[in-house]
Amino acid sequence: MVLNQATLKRDGVQDYVSLRTTALIIAAYAVFIVGYLLLTPELTFEAWQGLFSNLAVKAATLVTLVCIMVHTTIGLWQVLTDYVKCTTLRSVLGFVLNLMALAYVAIGLFVLWGV
Template identity: 85%
Template sequence: MVLNQATLKRDGVQDFVSLRTTALIISAYAIFIIGYFLATPEVTFEAWTGLFSNLAMKGFTLIALVCIMVHTRIGLWQVLTDYVKCAKLRAVLGFVLNLMAFAYVAIGLIVLWGV
């Protein structure tokens, strides 16, 4: 069997691995933030800006934002193809919801890096 590696199509294994990987990173980020809230007696503006002024925290947040977008895109594709049978409606919903996911990351970057 000849496989065409030049196509942009995904397979189920790639989606499965991508979903599991992004879920692990998102979970690690959530656990870190929950741990920060539990370990910090009083979360003030100074403590919060001090946490996010660290380059490692900005990088971890950036990775988490991108993982949220990838996780959302794959999940939306799976849900829309399963439950929305009209191709035009599925395309419009997919476009709008993917645009929203991209906007979420873009706004997160603006807030995070202060651009």
């Protein structure tokens, strides 16, 4: 079997692994945030700002935002190809929804890093 790693085409195994990997990263981040919320006795703006001033938390948040975008992109592609039969509508919906996912990451960058 010949594998061409230089191609941009995806296959089902890559989508499966990507979805599971991004889901694990998103879940781990969610557990971290929920744990922080439960273990912080008094949640104030200063505590929240202190948490997100840590470089590791910023990096983890950025990685999670990118994982949400990847997860959304693959999931949207799967759902749209299964349920929207009109090619034009599927393309427009895919473009708009993926643009929204990219905007979500861009806004997250501005909020997180104050760029």
